[in-house]
Amino acid sequence: MSSAPDPSSPAARVSAMLPHELQPATTLPSVTAPEVTAPVPAQPVGMGAVLEHPHTRAEFSVPPVVQFKNVTKTYNFGESNAYTAIRDINFVVPDLPDKGEFVCILGPSGCGKSTILRLIAGLEPQHPATTGEVLVLNRPVAGPGADRGMVFQDYTSFDHRTVLDNIVFGLECLGVRRSERYARGREWVKQVGLNTATDADKYPHELSGGMRQRVAIARTLILKPRIILMDEPFGALDPVTRMNMQDLLVKLWRDVQATVFFITHSIEEAVFLGDRVYIMSNAPGTILQELEIRPADKPAKEMQREPRFQETVAYLRDQISQLEMGKD
């Protein structure tokens, strides 16, 4: 590591904006191992910073939780209707001790965001990649696994099961005994802000959209996955419910310490939730930019009024608008 930078230099000013765990080693207490060995120069934008290039594996001294190495996915490969959705995707998300990263993926529709998420999940037909390697905890993904949980936009609860029975479904599949799974299930009913007395025995058709997504989140988190994959989970909710769900998600995520991959079309949502935002190109999707964002220190509604928040949102909105305009 080189000596400490001049405090007035651009690198030092950017460094001051980065989350604590991404600070260069020279600014960390001596007992803490450096997690980023060589931060790439970055341009400050409001409460974030645009990296000069997306991080590479060599820049992290901790192992990656997820890494894509030159990943390309061509649907219907070798057939007349072959279509390349993503091309040469490279990124690396570090496995931070006692804290997961919150990674948001933004990009024009059809650029391959869901394809990336489902490749991490190991779900067909996205899995396997046509070329390249998808690594989870340093191992190539071979299929779905208990280390990864997924929450979709569509309400995916079982209609014939109550809230509590939906939440404990995964534990039931794992053979956890009844009394334990219901005790844990009731805990999760509370954790996601539902009421054990009045909501636990309701069926999905008796719930609002927000409540159903609370059930979906509880059902996934009760299994304690290392990686949570969320595909537009709040896309169908009204704006107020959506902000409440964002606040809930931040709180839960801090408790469960998982790494989250989150797809959204809402730039505000990405800036509020993300530690890291990837901007993807038009199809075939590649990663164009990586931003690091300082963690939100206020509820979503208040953050959205802050000039530093709005500056980051405006920057991202410009980038996405330019991409949308450049589409065929």
Ligand code: ADP
């Ligand atoms: P995004 O999530 O960014 O909207 P997707 O990953 O869903 O994009 O899809 C990327 C492209 O791949 C789209 O053009 C879509 O039509 C295409 N695609 C997705 N799934 C399949 C599939 N199973 N077979 C063929 N093409 C697909």
